[in-house]
Amino acid sequence: MSAPSLEAEIGAKRAPSFGGINLTVLGLEIRRLLRNRRTVIFALIFPVVLFAFVGTNKSYANLPDGHGNVSAFLVVSMALYGAALATTAGGAMVSIERAQGWSRQLRLTPLSPVAYVIIKTLTAMVLGLSSVLAVFIVGRLTGVPHMYPGYGYLWFVCALCVWIGSLVFAALGLFIGYLLPSENVMQFLGLVMAVLAFAGGLFYPLKQAAQVLQDIAKWTPLYGLNQLVHAPLLGGNVDVMWVVNAVGWLLIFVAGAVWRFRKDTARV
Amino acid sequence: MTTGTGRQRQRDSGVQPASGQAPAIVLRNVHKHFGHVRAVQGIDLTIEPGEIVALLGPNGAGKTTTIDMILGLSQPTDGQVSVYGTHPREAIDRGLVSAVLQTGGLLKDLTVRETARYTASLFASSNSVDEALKRAGISEIADRRVGKCSGGEQQRLRFAMALLPDPELLILDEPTTGMDVEGRRGFWAAIRQDAERGRTVLFATHYLEEADAYADRIILLRQGVVVADGSSAEVKSLSSGRTVRATLPDANEAELRTIPSADSVEVRGETVLIHSGDSDAVARYLLTATAAKDLEITARALEDAFIALTSAGDGRADASPGEQR
Numbered sequence: 143m144s145a146p147s148l149e150a151e152i153g154a155k156r157a158p159s160f161g162g163i164n165l166t167v168l169g170l171e172i173r174r175l176l177r178n179r180r181t182v183i184f185a186l187i188f189p190v191v192l193f194a195f196v197g198t199n200k201s202y203a204n205l206p207d208g209h210g211n212v213s214a215f216l217v218v219s220m221a222l223y224g225a226a227l228a229t230t231a232g233g234a235m236v237s238i239e240r241a242q243g244w245s246r247q248l249r250l251t252p253l254s255p256v257a258y259v260i261i262k263t264l265t266a267m268v269l270g271l272s273s274v275l276a277v278f279i280v281g282r283l284t285g286v287p288h289m290y291p292g293y294g295y296l297w298f299v300c301a302l303c304v305w306i307g308s309l310v311f312a313a314l315g316l317f318i319g320y321l322l323p324s325e326n327v328m329q330f331l332g333l334v335m336a337v338l339a340f341a342g343g344l345f346y347p348l349k350q351a352a353q354v355l356q357d358i359a360k361w362t363p364l365y366g367l368n369q370l371v372h373a374p375l376l377g378g379n380v381d382v383m384w385v386v387n388a389v390g391w392l393l394i395f396v397a398g399a400v401w402r403f404r405k406d407t408a409r410v
Numbered sequence: 411m412t413t414g415t416g417r418q419r420q421r422d423s424g425v426q427p428a429s430g431q432a433p434a435i436v437l438r439n440v441h442k443h444f445g446h447v448r449a450v451q452g453i454d455l456t457i458e459p460g461e462i463v464a465l466l467g468p469n470g471a472g473k474t475t476t477i478d479m480i481l482g483l484s485q486p487t488d489g490q491v492s493v494y495g496t497h498p499r500e501a502i503d504r505g506l507v508s509a510v511l512q513t514g515g516l517l518k519d520l521t522v523r524e525t526a527r528y529t530a531s532l533f534a535s536s537n538s539v540d541e542a543l544k545r546a547g548i549s550e551i552a553d554r555r556v557g558k559c560s561g562g563e564q565q566r567l568r569f570a571m572a573l574l575p576d577p578e579l580l581i582l583d584e585p586t587t588g589m590d591v592e593g594r595r596g597f598w599a600a601i602r603q604d605a606e607r608g609r610t611v612l613f614a615t616h617y618l619e620e621a622d623a624y625a626d627r628i629i630l631l632r633q634g635v636v637v638a639d640g641s642s643a644e645v646k647s648l649s650s651g652r653t654v655r656a657t658l659p660d661a662n663e664a665e666l667r668t669i670p671s672a673d674s675v676e677v678r679g680e681t682v683l684i685h686s687g688d689s690d691a692v693a694r695y696l697l698t699a700t701a702a703k704d705l706e707i708t709a710r711a712l713e714d715a716f717i718a719l720t721s722a723g724d725g726r727a728d729a730s731p732g733e734q735r
Contacts, residue, residue, distance in 0.1 A: 148459055149431050152494050152578060157503035158534040166531035174519050243515025249483055250514065250572075251532040252503040 161257030171265040174235075181231050184332060185273045189224030190280045193217060196345075198286045208376035209296055213287035215375060217278060218300045219344045222371055224273035225308035226364065227335050230328075232266025233315020233399075237327040240319070240406070255407045259316065259399075266312040267305070274305050289375075296374050303371040310367060310388060311335075313395035320402030342368045363391040432495030434459050434579050434610045435480055440489035442475050442634075449475040451634040452489070457612060459578065462605055464625035465614040468720050472634040473614035474512070477583050480612070481509055494578065505533045505575030510568045510582045518557030522548055522567055525556055529571045536574045546570035547600055562593035569600065580604075582613035586620070598624055618716050632720045645719075646709040652689035656702035658682050669695050 158164075175181055197203065197216035207215045236259075239245050248258060278301050281287050289296050318327060339345055342364025348356050359365050366387025373380050435457040442450040450472045457463055465473045478484045479491050482498030493501035501507045516525055526543060530536040543549045546566045556564065565585060572580055582601070586594040602624060605611050615621055621628050622642045630638040630645060638645045646652075651673060661682050666675045671688035682702070686692045689707050696702035 148578065152432075152504075152506060155504040155506055156534045157500070158532060162532040164531045167528055170520065170524055170528050173524075174517065177519050239517070242517065243513055244517050246483075246511075247514035247516065247568075247571075248532075250481065250502060250509050250511070251529060252505070252534070253532045 158252050162253035163257045163261055167261055168264060171261060172268055175269050185224060185228035185231055185269055186276045189220045189273060189277050193220040193277055193281055198284055203286050209293040210289040210375055211287060214289055215372060217281035217287045218304060218372055218375060221274045221277040221304045222368060223339050223344050224277050225270040225304050226311040228273040229266040229270040229308040229312040230315040230331050230335060232269045233262060233312045234319040234327050234331055236262055236316060236319035237323055238325050240323040241325050262316060263312050266315060270308040271305055274301050299374045300371060307367040307371055310392045313392060313399055317395045317398035320399055320406055338362055338364045344368055433457060434494060436492045438490040440479060440486045440491060442479060443487045449634055453636055459610050460608055461627055462611045462625050463627045463629060464621035465629050465631060466621045467631035468616060471631040473631055474583055477581055477614055506577060507579040508572040508575055508577040510572050510585050512583050512587060516556045516564055521553050521555055523552040525567060526570055530574045533575045537576050542570040542573040545573055545604060562589045579610045584614055630719050637719045643709060651685055651687040652707050652709050654684045654686060654689050654692045655706040656682055656696050657704045658700055658702040
């Protein structure tokens, strides 16, 4: 507030591009996630350990399954479980930030509420990607899972499907995050995710369950995704109901998040 | 003494607002209702660039509600708010205004410096993070986790964050609540030093001494309306006038009572005490028409004005210019 006129100085000031989204913020958000020991254990270490237990059992790991073996199938399952947990945890960070009052503090900066949600989604997806990579890389390092010759590219296809699919759970995390302002929301969501993983057939083959459970399972949020991400490996047809399930739940969670988000910004 | 338009601070930099330049803040007949509660009931005010203004009033007077509207955190039920001639939200987006509020938390898992970096990155252009931390006096705790900082340290971090966009206008809502005396003094020293550079500052407080010590202009709120607006000396004299004390041997009390502006006259031996709403006229009379010497003019404490003007149902408040406007 010296030399040129105040008026010129005011006129020269502009709002930021992209509503304030930038790499510094993304980097700091990811650093925060990695600082949270519970998140790291649940999203990165737990799925890997789970695979090490169920995915390398010699009695079935090497049985053929589509274009690979059962162990490869389980790599994909555990990566989906990990990615879903990671993105849910990432999205649910808004809950903690609302409880701590940080979202109100951000209203004093140019960061728009929509840009904030985009940052949270991107952060959740980065954590989801880390989880996918952790399971796939450690899985490959054990040497048990494999694809048949000529199908090595399926590792990348399946990993990509899992990662993109986990967007559904980033939306779930955001929805719950806006619904419940609490610092302990992940304890609740961890339990919900375990139930959904069982119901979706990630932890055991649904065909072995009672018919009534199978019928219910088809409507749960991890079912469609679970079928879809294994489809490249199994090589069969894609059932349109799987797509309906995955996209349907994505729309439900996004609608829920938008609804709560609107209420939240109206109140601030 | 009405609005502050005529008494704007002229800074040593020689910056003079060009004619037609937008004031820092303009409120036009602003109302804010929450259901049946009328938190703000018609506030008009103009704050010019360079002023340091205190928004003073008891709890529930509408200070925070008014500040929230100036910051675009809430919308007035009726009336207009503009900041540097634009909508409050745009003023924030462009970094023209920033604030230190009572509410608004910080992320416990970031360090002090990371929090400032996070905030700085959101603005199109920003001051250096280290410079802001230094000005807020928290350079030495830059690497500490926010969760481990004391309330005063966190408040200084909020202040550092508010400095980052190099705002033309800084708004503080009861910024020293919960600080000890030393923390409060340090905080105000930092603010005062910063204001020397010509920044416009608006702060809400219910500490009278803070308003008296740090503001050029005091706006007194009561039940959502402005009841007084002027320099602290003007606000003090508003409710209570001043007392002129002089040594005057052989004082003629009856004669002194004829001074047109004298409200009350008391003679104690050689000392006379004259209470008046226009102490200048009394002093002039005493020095020119009598043998009075050793004149002393004392204002009543601001606290008296505050109590007189802010207590509900006090008819005196209606006589203040704040409500006549």
